[in-house]
Amino acid sequence: MSITSAATLATLHRTGPRRITDLAAIEGVTQPAMTVLVRVMEESGLVERRGDASDKRVTLVWLTEAGTSYVQARRQAGVDAFARLIDGLTDDEIEALEAALPALAHLAELEDQDRDREGPQR
Amino acid sequence: MSITSAATLATLHRTGPRRITDLAAIEGVTQPAMTVLVRVMEESGLVERRGDASDKRVTLVWLTEAGTSYVQARRQAGVDAFARLIDGLTDDEIEALEAALPALAHLAELEDQDRDREGPQR
DNA sequence: CGAGATGCATAAAGAGTTCATATAAATCTT
DNA sequence: AAGATTTATATGAACTCTTTATGCATCTCG
Numbered sequence: 592m593s594i595t596s597a598a599t600l601a602t603l604h605r606t607g608p609r610r611i612t613d614l615a616a617i618e619g620v621t622q623p624a625m626t627v628l629v630r631v632m633e634e635s636g637l638v639e640r641r642g643d644a645s646d647k648r649v650t651l652v653w654l655t656e657a658g659t660s661y662v663q664a665r666r667q668a669g670v671d672a673f674a675r676l677i678d679g680l681t682d683d684e685i686e687a688l689e690a691a692l693p694a695l696a697h698l699a700e701l702e703d704q705d706r707d708r709e710g711p712q713r
Numbered sequence: 714m715s716i717t718s719a720a721t722l723a724t725l726h727r728t729g730p731r732r733i734t735d736l737a738a739i740e741g742v743t744q745p746a747m748t749v750l751v752r753v754m755e756e757s758g759l760v761e762r763r764g765d766a767s768d769k770r771v772t773l774v775w776l777t778e779a780g781t782s783y784v785q786a787r788r789q790a791g792v793d794a795f796a797r798l799i800d801g802l803t804d805d806e807i808e809a810l811e812a813a814l815p816a817l818a819h820l821a822e823l824e825d826q827d828r829d830r831e832g833p834q835r
Numbered sequence: 836c837g838a839g840a841t842g843c844a845t846a847a848a849g850a851g852t853t854c855a856t857a858t859a860a861a862t863c864t865t
Numbered sequence: 866a867a868g869a870t871t872t873a874t875a876t877g878a879a880c881t882c883t884t885t886a887t888g889c890a891t892c893t894c895g
Contacts, residue, residue, distance in 0.1 A: 593881080593882070595882080595883095610842075610843090611842075611843060611844095612841085612842060612843080620882090620883075620884090621883075621884060621885080622842080622843070622844090623843085623844075623845075623846095623883090623884075623885085623886095624882075624883055624884075625843095626843060626844060626845085627844095627845095627882080627883090628882085630844095646841095646842080646891075646892070647890080647891060647892085648841070648842045648843065648890065648891045648892070649841095649842065649843085649891095650842080650843065650844095672827075676820055676823050676824060676827070677820075679819070679820075679823045680816055680819055680820065680823075681819075684813075684815060684816035684819055685816070687809075687812045687813040687815070687816045688813050688816045688817070688820075690809045690812065690813065691806075691809040691810050691812065691813035691816075693806060693809070694802055694805075694806035694807070694809045694810045694813075695810070697801070697802055697803075697806055698798055698799075698801075698802065698810075701798050701801045701802075702798060705794075705797075705798070715850080715851065717851080717852095732873075732874090733873075733874060733875095734872085734873060734874080742851090742852075742853090743852075743853060743854080744873080744874070744875090745852085745853075745854080745855095745874085745875075745876075745877095746851070746852055746853075747874095748874065748875060748876085749851080749852085749875095749876095750851085752875095768860075768861070768872095768873080769859080769860060769861085769873095770859065770860045770861070770872070770873040770874065771860095771872095771873060771874080772873080772874065772875095
């Protein structure tokens with residue numbers, strides 16, 4: 592399972608069914624790359640393709656039950672691993688980290704804006 | 714320039730000349746991959762190969778002037794980008810982040826230990 | 836209705852990787 | 866000290882994931 596595959600599944604889980612072109616743009620790969628990737632994930636039973644009634648050119652990609660389970664399991668594993676790490680900190684450290692959460696969120700937001708500004712050029 | 718290349722240059726800059734096998738282990742790729750990568754970086758003038766007097770099987774990889782400049786420029790660019798991000802925070806947020814630095818360092822250390830325990834098995 | 840734009844698929848090619856294996860040099864064994 | 870084994874690197878084939886170029890079907894707009 593490639594990184595891009597995992598990210599795409601997570602996007603589908605987070606935002607619902609999507610067309611190929613959207614997924615390619617979101618994950619930062621070309622459309623042909625996403626087409627191939629979706630085919631592989633379909634063969635693995637993680638997603639389904641369905642046509643879009645209002646535009647017959649469009650392929651909508653849906654997460655299957657298996658795909659949903661995969662995303663959830665992976666997410667849970669990540670949460671657990673992170674929780675174990677946090678558990679290794681001292682109480683003071685945990686408190687300091689908690690106090691810094693708004694700053695970290697703000698940093699993430701600022702970086703998103705940065706990417707929006709620089710991304711299209713690259 | 715691949716991610717592994719950049720990481721390898723940074724390692725050479727941080728720890729000095731290294732043999733191919735060491736670099737492969739540090740960067741988590743196979744030895745043949747590192748051999749190819751070093752050849753490409755040599756052709757780009759970023760590193761030099763030199764034999765090891767005490768063991769004629771060994772190829773020591775040295776950072777060239779150009780390689781050093783590259784690493785420094787890249788590092789500076791990263792530092793600048795991060796500084797710009799930080800500059801977008803409020804004073805309170807910066808203070809909170811500063812207070813959390815020991816916790817973050819501790820987290821990084823714990824994760825290193827995790828990788829040491831799980832890495833060899835995978 | 837026709838021209839151009841849009842969405843997806845496919846094929847070819849390139850980058851970066853692993854696995855299997857070869858070669859040379861060092862180290863161990865007896 | 867000779868032979869056997871291990872170690873360091875190189876090479877070749879194959880695989881994965883990617884991009885570019887391009888084709889086809891469908892939509893949109895004048």
